[in-house]
Amino acid sequence: MAEVLIKNGILVTAEGERPADIQLSGGLISAIGPDLSPPAGAELLDAGGLLVMPGAVDAHTHLDLSVGPAHVSDGWLAGAVAAAFGGNTSVIEHPGFGPEGCPLDYQLRQYRAQAGEAAIDYGLHGVFQYWDPRLQAELAPLVAAGYSSFKAYLTYDGRLNDEGLLAALKALGAAGGLMTVHAENHAIVSHLAAELGLSAPGRASSHPGSRPDYAEALAIESAVALARAAGDAPLYIVHLSTAAGLEKLRAARRAGQRVWAETCPQYLLLTDDLYRGDFEEALKYVMAPPLRRPEDVEALWEGLLDGSISTVATDHCSFSWREKKERAGGNVFRCPGGIPGVETRLPLLYSEGVLRRGMSRSRFVELVSSAPARLFGLKNKGDLKVGHEADILVFDPNMKKRVRAAGLHQAVDYTPFENFELRGWPKTVFLRGRKIVDGERFTGEPGFGRFIARQPFSRQN
Numbered sequence: 001m002a003e004v005l006i007k008n009g010i011l012v013t014a015e016g017e018r019p020a021d022i023q024l025s026g027g028l029i030s031a032i033g034p035d036l037s038p039p040a041g042a043e044l045l046d047a048g049g050l051l052v053m054p055g056a057v058d059a060h061t062h063l064d065l066s067v068g069p070a071h072v073s074d075g076w077l078a079g080a081v082a083a084a085f086g087g088n089t090s091v092i093e094h095p096g097f098g099p100e101g102c103p104l105d106y107q108l109r110q111y112r113a114q115a116g117e118a119a120i121d122y123g124l125h126g127v128f129q130y131w132d133p134r135l136q137a138e139l140a141p142l143v144a145a146g147y148s149s150f151k152a153y154l155t156y157d158g159r160l161n162d163e164g165l166l167a168a169l170k171a172l173g174a175a176g177g178l179m180t181v182h183a184e185n186h187a188i189v190s191h192l193a194a195e196l197g198l199s200a201p202g203r204a205s206s207h208p209g210s211r212p213d214y215a216e217a218l219a220i221e222s223a224v225a226l227a228r229a230a231g232d233a234p235l236y237i238v239h240l241s242t243a244a245g246l247e248k249l250r251a252a253r254r255a256g257q258r259v260w261a262e263t264c265p266q267y268l269l270l271t272d273d274l275y276r277g278d279f280e281e282a283l284k285y286v287m288a289p290p291l292r293r294p295e296d297v298e299a300l301w302e303g304l305l306d307g308s309i310s311t312v313a314t315d316h317c318s319f320s321w322r323e324k325k326e327r328a329g330g331n332v333f334r335c336p337g338g339i340p341g342v343e344t345r346l347p348l349l350y351s352e353g354v355l356r357r358g359m360s361r362s363r364f365v366e367l368v369s370s371a372p373a374r375l376f377g378l379k380n381k382g383d384l385k386v387g388h389e390a391d392i393l394v395f396d397p398n399m400k401k402r403v404r405a406a407g408l409h410q411a412v413d414y415t416p417f418e419n420f421e422l423r424g425w426p427k428t429v430f431l432r433g434r435k436i437v438d439g440e441r442f443t444g445e446p447g448f449g450r451f452i453a454r455q456p457f458s459r460q461n
């Protein structure tokens, strides 16, 4: 593979920043230092004072997902290209549910086959959709094969009950895996959804009305307690969305428990007033958990800045607006949930976090790349070190662009961030030393993405 020398950049890692050159050879970072001279034949890139950071890792995507008859717009081909333009060199995909009673590797095998066309590297989380003691024997080989995290839902038909979650936490922890949890209490959500489904299905605000903050807080509190009973099994809360949930997380972390949380740009930048206007417009924002109140947004920013929240991922799920409207047919509870976001995570977090709220650039890199790489066992990714994979993002902190669905590469007919004026955009992206994004041009290739066999969960986290 060709050699590349990136000159005059400001290297930003989770530890700090410094001006330096960085050299890429054979797909790896081969040298870092001041005034490196280019080897013969190397491609020279003058970063001209732009930021050079490790390629971003989105630890929560649904690039390819069907729920019943509804299918996302992207698929691996468009989804991975959109992710690359968003500065990502890796995603970790959460597969959907498989057939009832299927073995744990059912979806993993299916997703591996489909992801063969991906243009960036990808890992896969496993998913528990029921618990049975017989599953225990499947875990160690799967973790050894690189599936070192799994997901459990506390709501939906494929949810685990308390007994199931405790047993799964214990078995997965023992096998060296990290459990990720969608934390909403099912009894509360299903009860309120049934009531509002009868009384006000045509009001978009019935959607957040059926998924209150206390349903999230209760689910986090119980997941944390079950993890504790399971011998302090490591636990990761996906898409944390409320101040009430954050308080439960903080209490557990203060008590020394091994629990981490991610939040998503939508919970940091959008609020639930979007459910109160036009019904069809509001369907764009139907997702679970729903958008929250301004107080929750403020609390989540505090949680990011004080270190309580460890990562920012997207939960990218590109059901089209057209499909949302058609399937809802006037009933918000029939609308497929999810929003696209894999391409806009970095500019949103940079503009709002770094430029408006005083987040350091190192913390930014930690949240979008280093922490997800470390927690999910992406060896030699998420940092700029000699010997690491040459996953490099050259980020222009001054580039201003207005977000338009038509100007993005996501294969979906809307973006929830339409018209956001953002400053700070990815400019050039290298995946294992190969340039895959060059300004407005995609220079990678379908199938260049590799499956990432992730390391077991490390106690060092």
Ligand SMILES: [Zn+2]
Pocket: 060, 061, 062, 094, 315
């Ligand atoms: Zn998700």
